Amino acid sequence: MVSVCFYFQVHQPFRLRKYQVFDIGRNHDYFDEAKNRQIAEKVANKCYLPANRIILDLIKNTKGRFRCAYSITGVALEQFERYTPEVIESFKELAKTGCVEFLSETYYHSLSYIYSKEDFRRQVEMHKDKIKKLFSQTPTVFRNTELVFNNELANYVEGMGYKGIIAEGADHILGWRSPNFLYRAVTTKKIKVLLKNYKLSDDIAFRFSNKGWEEWPLTSEKFAQWVNSANGNGEVLNLFMDYETLGEHQWEDTGIFDFLKQLPWEILRHPDNDFVTPTEAIKRYDVRGEVDMHSFVSWADIERDLSAWIGNSMQKNALKELYQLESDVLSTGESKLIEDWRKLQTSDHFYYMCTKWFADGDVHRYFNPYDSPYDSFIAFMNILNDIVFRIRDIEPSACSGPKQKEADYNARKRAGRDYGENTAKDAGKDDDTSKYDGKDDDAGSYDSKTRAKATLSATGQGKGFLISETPSRLLAEKKR
Numbered sequence: 001m002v003s004v005c006f007y008f009q010v011h012q013p014f015r016l017r018k019y020q021v022f023d024i025g026r027n028h029d030y031f032d033e034a035k036n037r038q039i040a041e042k043v044a045n046k047c048y049l050p051a052n053r054i055i056l057d058l059i060k061n062t063k064g065r066f067r068c069a070y071s072i073t074g075v076a077l078e079q080f081e082r083y084t085p086e087v088i089e090s091f092k093e094l095a096k097t098g099c100v101e102f103l104s105e106t107y108y109h110s111l112s113y114i115y116s117k118e119d120f121r122r123q124v125e126m127h128k129d130k131i132k133k134l135f136s137q138t139p140t141v142f143r144n145t146e147l148v149f150n151n152e153l154a155n156y157v158e159g160m161g162y163k164g165i166i167a168e169g170a171d172h173i174l175g176w177r178s179p180n181f182l183y184r185a186v187t188t189k190k191i192k193v194l195l196k197n198y199k200l201s202d203d204i205a206f207r208f209s210n211k212g213w214e215e216w217p218l219t220s221e222k223f224a225q226w227v228n229s230a231n232g233n234g235e236v237l238n239l240f241m242d243y244e245t246l247g248e249h250q251w252e253d254t255g256i257f258d259f260l261k262q263l264p265w266e267i268l269r270h271p272d273n274d275f276v277t278p279t280e281a282i283k284r285y286d287v288r289g290e291v292d293m294h295s296f297v298s299w300a301d302i303e304r305d306l307s308a309w310i311g312n313s314m315q316k317n318a319l320k321e322l323y324q325l326e327s328d329v330l331s332t333g334e335s336k337l338i339e340d341w342r343k344l345q346t347s348d349h350f351y352y353m354c355t356k357w358f359a360d361g362d363v364h365r366y367f368n369p370y371d372s373p374y375d376s377f378i379a380f381m382n383i384l385n386d387i388v389f390r391i392r393d394i395e396p397s398a399c400s401g402p403k404q405k406e407a408d409y410n411a412r413k414r415a416g417r418d419y420g421e422n423t424a425k426d427a428g429k430d431d432d433t434s435k436y437d438g439k440d441d442d443a444g445s446y447d448s449k450t451r452a453k454a455t456l457s458a459t460g461q462g463k464g465f466l467i468s469e470t471p472s473r474l475l476a477e478k479k480r
Contacts, residue, residue, distance in 0.1 A: 002180070002230045003276040003284070004267055005194065006068035007143075007166065008243035010048070011109055012040060012076045013348040015369050019379045025389040030340060035369060037083045044084040047247035052090040054257060058264050059099045066264040067099040067275045070243070071143050071166075074107030074127050075346060077134065088134065095135040101277035102131045104139035104162065110345035111145060111309060113153055114296070115323040123342070124160065141165065141278040145347050147196065147240075147299040148306065151292065154185035154193065162191060164282045166240065169195035170297050170304040180234025181288040182281065192282045193291060196240040196299070200226060205241040209254040220259055224266035231272055235288075236281045301356075309350040314377040319350060321384050321471050329387065332394045341387060344380070352376040384471040 017032040058066040072091070080087040094100040106112055107127040112120040124142070132138050142157050143166035157165050169179030179195035203223070207213045215222070230237050242249065250256040267273050276284065300308040310316055322344055329341045353373045370376040 001272040001274075002227065002234055003236045003274050003281060004227060005236055005238045005276050005278060005281050007103065007238065007240045007278060008068065008070050009143075009241070010070055010072040010076055010243045012036075012043065012073075012079050013109065013346045014075055014079070014343045015039070016349065016379055016383065018370070018375070019382045019386075021382050024382055024386045028340070028386060028390060030383050030386075031343070032369065036079060040079045040083040043244060043248050044080075044087050046252070047244050048080075048084075048087045049090060050252075050257060051243065051246040051260070052087075052094060054260055055100075056090075056094055056097070058261070059094075059097045062264060062268065064097070064099050065268060065275060067101075067277050067280070069101040069103055069141075069277045070094075071103040071105050072131075073105065073109040074123075074130055075109060075343065077130060092135060095137065099277075101141070101279055102135050102137050102139055103166070103278065104128050104131070104142045106145050108342045108345050109145050109347055110342070111148065111319070111347055111350070112345060113144060113148070113156070114306075114310075115319060116326055117156070119326060119342075119345075121160070141194075141282070146309070148296055149293060149298070150296045151185050151187040151294055154191060154293075155187040158188045158191035164192045164194055164278055166194050166196070166238075166278070167291075167293070168297050168299050168304055169198055169238070172304070173291055173293055173297060177289065178230075178234050180230050180237050182236065182285050183289050183291045184287045186290050186292045192287055194236070194238050194278055194281060195291075196238050198299070200237065201239050201241050204239070204259075205245045205249070208245075208250045208256060208259070217255070218259070220262035220266045223259075223263060224269065227267055227273065228270050231270070235285045236276065307356060308354055309347055312353070312355050314353045314355075314373065315350045318353065318377060318380050318384075321381070325384070325387060325391075325471060328391050332391060334390075334394055337387070337390050337394070344383065344387075349376070349380055353380070381471075388471045 014031045015035050016030055017035075019027075019030055055066075055068065070091070077088070095102070104124060105127055106120060106123040107130065108123055110120075110123060112123055128139055140162060141164040142160075142162045144153060144157075147166060147168045149165070149167040154165055165185075174195070179197045181195075183193045183195060184191070185193055200223075203215070203218060203226075207215070208218050210216055227237060246256055246260060264275065267275075296306050297304050298306060298308070300306075310319065322341075325341065329338055332338070352370055353376045355373050370379070
């Protein structure tokens, strides 16, 4: 017998606007309201609403034999509530069937576990509360942002009371073993690991409409045969993918919705097949072995590592500066400032800075609002500097008076100058950008790339950065 476990990831980041250096200290509006609304409405109409209708019909028509799970980020739920409330209502209808499970994750789709376990725990609790409020479910299975997973994380999440956790079924971890069984991380006692069958998942998510693929066209009958082949060599086949696969990444005219409508029926033709949610799989099946993931593993690229988000110096510096502001931001007690800081943690912002695949037309730059990863980095660091201004405004005793105002004015003048004719000179200096993949030279304009190099050089050497210092150094300096 083989059980099929469908889990869909639903996520939309709060995209940043192109925040200019002269906005620092003057404009605290970081997010592109028009773009976020436009994309939320578009994807709702192309994916979420039609896909939810199909899933609901499948559940009803199969009398509950079809079942699935969703993990919906807090930032996506906020945008649905704000821009497309009908999407929330359609997910509530699915929740009422009793055949849909909602998983737990970080509210802000962040990499917080790597940088701040305290804020990671806070965000997970925030997300759990949101799911309970909207869908009357308390999640028992956890999936981390971008399927980032290692032994330590599994142990930590087990301590938070979860019964199961989702991870990538990476070949270099499994070796000869199959992802179609439940496993346990070597550091844990009870929590079960559900491993993604990435080959079959990606056949739908990435290869469905690829006419150059030897298996194209992918029919529901053909896919069901592949599922059937797992009988005798597996117990639970985990098909995990972005929900936006349905109608957005794979457009309706590819036949993806017709495929979805027929697939459950074809799978259920085999008397030994059924569908389960992650929690049902955990209750039904025993652990068949241990997995040892000492280093972080994710879904991304062949390496299945963190290089998509922490692979170059821009990404590393942006993340470092962001989390160094944590204690100062939280100590203000200002809810809007804290909320903005947490929205900046969303992993997409660092993916936009990725130079690894920028020239390859990767599907994950589909909604990238920037012309190049260098523009993304510059805008992000400008925003971090404005966060510092906001902290200082809340703590005026740390730095106030006419001398400080004059210093701030001069700092902005210097920042504007640095973005001009002197930028090329600064960019020519030795810095960590030499580690970038040389194949990405055409990824962005000369101006944006050299400005990013100058900015990065400043952060690496503790020199003048946009205003006059890196955000964390600037704040520390003003406290003295």
